[in-house]
Amino acid sequence: MDDGVVTLTVRRLQAGRCPTNCWSASGCRDYTERNGRSDDPLFPTRTGRRLSRDAIALRINTHAATAASRCPSLQGKRLHPHVLRHTCAMSLLQAGVDTSVIALWLGHVGVRSTDAYLHADMNIKEKALAPTTPQRAPPGRYHPTDQVLAFLESL
Secondary structure: OEOOEEEEEEOOEEEEEEEOOHHHHHHHHHHHHHHOOOOOOOOEOOOOOEOOHHHHHHHHHHHHHHHHOOOHHHOOOOOOHHHHHHHHHHHHHHOOOOHHHHHHHHOOOOHHHHHHHHHHOHHHHHHHHHHHOOOOOOOOOOOOOHHHHHHHHHO
16 A cells, blocks of 8 residues: 555456545555555455455355344345445446546446446436426426327327
């Protein structure tokens, strides 16, 4: 961790560097100063090695079960590490961060991988449609007259 930037390692390969906010950076820095070298895993096993994907998924499920007792909407939902990544991307998108920046932040090769987040965000769709609504049209759903329906059925 240097100047609020975390180096990510995946399968013993350095995957990239990722900026963090100030409270995450200070927490990580404090942890590594207390518990070992800066190249040690941030989330180690009992033996000091990095957690496997399965171990991380187990931890998430354990904490999700605890959280579900206070937040009933979590009950019955299957959470996994990728959900956290998706949640982060959606939060960045809703905060107005450009999709190309999100793609870089997530380590995507291209911006097209980030397009799925655009399709998932209803607020972005509503904002895109808002300027196209005729100003004189009454709000609400359109209900065609019998004459219009008869015409459409005759086609």
